[in-house]
Amino acid sequence: MKQEVNGAPKEERNTNYQRKFEKVNEIINRLGRSQSALIPILQEVQEEYRYLPEEILTYIATALGLSPASVFGVATFYAQFSLEAKGKYVIKVCDGTACHVRGSEPVLEAIKKRVNLSGKKKTTDDLRYTVETVSCLGACGLAPVVMINDKIYGQMTPEAITIILDQLEKEDAADE
Template sequence: MLQTEPQRHLGILQRLDTVMQRLGQQPSTLIPMLQEIQDEYRYLPEDLLTYVATALNVSPATVYGVATFYAQFSLEPKGKYVIQVCDGTACHVRGSMPVYEAICKKVRLIDGKATTDDGLFTVESVSCVGACAAAPVVTINGEVYGKMTPDAIVVIIDTLDKRGDEVS
């Protein structure tokens, strides 16, 4: 179901309250709260970072420090499809980089950029996802594809629905 922006904001504020009630209004609740936001928006909108700082009575600098320290958090909006290419040791020696390059070429990502201009794809290389026996591994929005090749992944990307419907 589509939500309007204010509804979505209200929803996340309520969820953040629940987290605080469960874990206490203390600094150690910071990471779980950021995870809640990341989970909802797939990035951390700046105004919510300020809200978290105020709610937990820590400085915005501390929140920013934590938000930029951990790889799970992103300050930039991510694409509809987040494609993660595992570049753990096993995947690396079994050829994860050619797969990565094939994906970038396929979705037309040019050097350095992680998200396509139309906001459809984010491509990133991640360290081990723990499915080494199926190397090289690619995950698309959390779904695991094993024993990938540059050709196979292009076919899979082709099958993704690109019309902007809601993704579960």
């Protein structure tokens, strides 16, 4: 499924904006306008936008009759929610104890080098990649583990992950 926003042609970009906003309304109507529906709404909306844009949070607050500050509070409390736009590929590098001792750090460095990220920056300017560390993916037997979107890659090394990313880029180019 195509999810490109910024780089897409105008026609497609507009349908995207509209489709997403219609989806937000569908989600709110389906889950109900009660306070207790807030978290499920945020989860589904985030799936749609890949993050929680400020204006959409304000819209949700309006629809649910909550103060924007409370919605913002919930959205910032849980690590699962992001208020920053994330890349098309979210790469999670596990840095739990097992992964850490089996060398997750060099893997992380290799990824950052490959996608051109430095310092505290987590998402590339072209919104292609977001690189994060997580505390445990629950796959310690495969340490060190990396997750790209929904797919898990075990027993990673800096060389292996670079090959995987090269492959990903090739597939992506073919798609476009």
